[in-house]
Amino acid sequence: MDALLSGQLLVAALVTGALYALTALGLNLVYGTMRLLNVAHGDLVMIGAYVAFWAFTLLALSPLLGLAAAAALAALFGLALYHGLFRRLLAGGKAAQRLEANSLLLFFGVSVIVQNLMALQFTATPRGYQYLDTVYRWGNAAITGNRVAAFAVAVILCGGVLAFLRFHVTGLAIKALIQRRDAAAVVGVNVERVQQLALCLGFASAAVAGALVSMTEQISPFMGFPFTIAAFVVIILGGLGNVTGGIAAGLLLGVLETYGVALTSSAYRSILVYGVFVLILLLRPQGLLGGRRIVR
Amino acid sequence: MSALLEAEGVVAGYGDIEIVHGFGFAAAEGEVTALVGANGAGKTTLMRALAGVLPLAAGALRFAGRDIAAARAHARVEAGIVLVPEGRLIFPHMSVAENLRIGAINPRARRDRARTADEVYALFPRLAERRRQLGGTLSGGEQQMLALGRGLMAKPRLLLLDEPTLGLAPIMAKLIFSTIERLSEGGLTIVIAEQDVGQTLGIADRAYVIENGRLALAGAGAALLDDPRVKAAYLGL
Numbered sequence: 461m462d463a464l465l466s467g468q469l470l471v472a473a474l475v476t477g478a479l480y481a482l483t484a485l486g487l488n489l490v491y492g493t494m495r496l497l498n499v500a501h502g503d504l505v506m507i508g509a510y511v512a513f514w515a516f517t518l519l520a521l522s523p524l525l526g527l528a529a530a531a532a533l534a535a536l537f538g539l540a541l542y543h544g545l546f547r548r549l550l551a552g553g554k555a556a557q558r559l560e561a562n563s564l565l566l567f568f569g570v571s572v573i574v575q576n577l578m579a580l581q582f583t584a585t586p587r588g589y590q591y592l593d594t595v596y597r598w599g600n601a602a603i604t605g606n607r608v609a610a611f612a613v614a615v616i617l618c619g620g621v622l623a624f625l626r627f628h629v630t631g632l633a634i635k636a637l638i639q640r641r642d643a644a645a646v647v648g649v650n651v652e653r654v655q656q657l658a659l660c661l662g663f664a665s666a667a668v669a670g671a672l673v674s675m676t677e678q679i680s681p682f683m684g685f686p687f688t689i690a691a692f693v694v695i696i697l698g699g700l701g702n703v704t705g706g707i708a709a710g711l712l713l714g715v716l717e718t719y720g721v722a723l724t725s726s727a728y729r730s731i732l733v734y735g736v737f738v739l740i741l742l743l744r745p746q747g748l749l750g751g752r753r754i755v756r
Numbered sequence: 757m758s759a760l761l762e763a764e765g766v767v768a769g770y771g772d773i774e775i776v777h778g779f780g781f782a783a784a785e786g787e788v789t790a791l792v793g794a795n796g797a798g799k800t801t802l803m804r805a806l807a808g809v810l811p812l813a814a815g816a817l818r819f820a821g822r823d824i825a826a827a828r829a830h831a832r833v834e835a836g837i838v839l840v841p842e843g844r845l846i847f848p849h850m851s852v853a854e855n856l857r858i859g860a861i862n863p864r865a866r867r868d869r870a871r872t873a874d875e876v877y878a879l880f881p882r883l884a885e886r887r888r889q890l891g892g893t894l895s896g897g898e899q900q901m902l903a904l905g906r907g908l909m910a911k912p913r914l915l916l917l918d919e920p921t922l923g924l925a926p927i928m929a930k931l932i933f934s935t936i937e938r939l940s941e942g943g944l945t946i947v948i949a950e951q952d953v954g955q956t957l958g959i960a961d962r963a964y965v966i967e968n969g970r971l972a973l974a975g976a977g978a979a980l981l982d983d984p985r986v987k988a989a990y991l992g993l
C-alpha cells in the first residue's frame with residue numbers, strides 16, 4: 461500500500477500520461493480534420509524512436525536534436541501520403557464518403573508493411589541507449605534525468621499546440637475544420653492546406669513522442685501497436701476531435717495504467733487499457749470529458 | 757448598372773442527382789438581388805455552387821469580369837464572394853469573438869480585422885455583450901447575427917444570404933431584414949435567397965423566381981410583388 465502513495469508512482473504515471481497525451485494529440489488532429497482512422501499512428505511513434513536511436517548511436521546526436529529530425533521526417537511522410545493518396549481521395553465525391561471506413565484498412569496495411577520492413581531490415585531485437593540516466597531524488601521519489609526531459613518536452617509541446625490552436629488564426633482554422641468542415645470552407649479556410657498542416661503536425665507529434673520514449677525504454681519494430689491502442693483510447697476518452705479533452709485523457713490513462721499495473725502486475729497492462737476502452741464505449745460513448753460530443 | 761456577378765447555365769447537384777438545371781441570373785453592383793422559390797426549389801444548391809462549396813457541373817460564373825467557375829471556395833472568399841449559409845453553421849465550440857476572427861481569415865480581410873470587428877459589434881450590440889460566449893450556446897437569432905457578422909468580417913464585395921430568417925421569431929426576422937437594408941444602403945451588393953417571398957421582394961431591386969431548379973420568372977422586385985402568378989403561387993392572395 462505504501463508503494464501506491466509514493467511519489468515514485470505518481471511521477472511514473474505523469475511521464476506515461478504526458479507521452480500518451482502527445483501521441484493522442486497527433487491522432488486527434490488527423491482524425492478531426494480529415495476523418496482518417498490512422499491505425500498506423502503507433503508505427504510513427506516507432507519510427508520516431510528509431511530515428512532518435514540512430515541519431516544518437518550513429519551520429520552521436522542528442523535525442524533532443526534527434527526528435528527534431530524525427531518530427532521533420534514524419535511531417536514529410538505525411539505530406540507525401542497526402543499528395544500521393546489522400547488529396548485525390550478526399551476531393552472525389554464517392555470515394556470521400558467511404559474514406560473514413562477505407563482509411564482503417566489502408567492504414568492497417570501501412571502498419572503491417574512498416575513493422576515487417578523494419579523487422580526485416582533492422583531485426584526485431586530490442587535496442588536502447590543510455591542518455592541522461594543520472595538519478596534525481598525528491599523526497600521518496602527517484603527519477604532518471606531522461607524521464608524528466610521526456611516529461612518536460614511532452615508537456616511543452618502539448619501546451620504549445622494548445623496555444624497555437626487557441627491564439628493563432630491558423631490554429632483556429634484547424635479547430636474550425638474539426639468542428640464544422642462545411643462551414644470552414646464557407647468562411648474562407650483553405651481546407652486542403654489546413655488538412656496538410658494537421659497531417660504533418662499529427663505525424664510529427666507521434667514521431668516526437670517516439671523519440672522521447674526511446675530515451676527511457678527499449679525500442680523494437682513492434683513497439684507501436686500499444687501506442688496506437690492507447691492513443692485511440694485517449695481520444696475516445698477525451699471526446700473525438702476534442703484536443704484539450706484528449707490531453708487531459710492522456711494524463712488520466714497514464715495514471716490508470718500505472719496505478720493499475722502497480723496494484724496487479726505488468727501482465728495486466730493491456731487488459732487494463734482495453735478494459736478502460738470497453739468501459740467507455742459501454743458507459744459514455746461520447747467521451748468522459750467535455751460531456752457533449754463535438755458537433756461535426 | 758453593371759453586373760458584379762453573372763451566372764449562365766449553372767448546373768449543380770449532389771453526385772448523380774442534378775438539382776439546378778441551367779440557371780442564369782445577374783447581380784448588379786450595389787443592388788439587392790433576390791432568388792425566391794418554394795422549399796426544395798434549389799435555392800440553397802445554387803447558393804452553394806456560387807460560393808464554390810459545391811462544384812459547378814456546367815455553366816459559367818463571372819465575378820467583376822473574372823471567370824471564377826473553377827475557383828475553390830476560399831479563393832472566392834478572397835475575391836469577395838461571401839456566403840452566409842442556410843442553417844447559420846456557427847462554430848459551436850468557439851466564442852463569438854473567435855467566430856468573428858475566423859471570418860476574417862482571408863488575407864485581404866485579415867489586416868483590417870480589428871476595425872471590421874468594431875463595425876460588426878456596432879451593427880449588433882448583442883454580439884458585443886456576448887463576445888466571450890460559445891457560439892453553440894447562442895439563441896437562433898443571435899446565431900444569425902453572428903453568421904451575418906462573420907460574413908461581414910470577410911469584407912465582402914458580394915454578400916450571399918441564404919435564408920437568413922429561417923426559423924426566427926418575427927421580431928428577429930424584422931431586425932435581420934432591416935439590417936440587410938442598412939447594409940444595402942451602405943453600398944454592399946447582396947444576393948438573398950428566401951422563402952418569405954413577400955418581405956424579400958419588398959427589399960429587392962431585382963428578383964428571380966426559381967422553380968424545380970429552373971428560372972420561372974424575373975423582374976423588378978416591386979413588379980413581381982404585383983404579378984398575378986407570384987401572388988397566386990407564393991403570396992397566397
Ligand SMILES: Nc1ncnc2c1ncn2[C@@H]1O[C@H](COP(=O)(O)OP(=O)(O)O)[C@@H](O)[C@H]1O
Pocket residue numbers: 770773775793794795796797798799800801802
Ligand atoms: N446533400 C444533398 N444530397 C442530395 N440531395 C440534396 C442534398 N441537399 C439538398 N438536396 C435536395 O436538393 C433539392 C433542393 O434543395 P435546396 O437546394 O436545399 O432547396 P431550397 O434551398 O430551395 O429549399 C431538394 O429536393 C433536396 O432534397
Ligand SMILES: [Mg+2]
Pocket residue numbers: 799800801842918919
Ligand atoms: Mg434552402
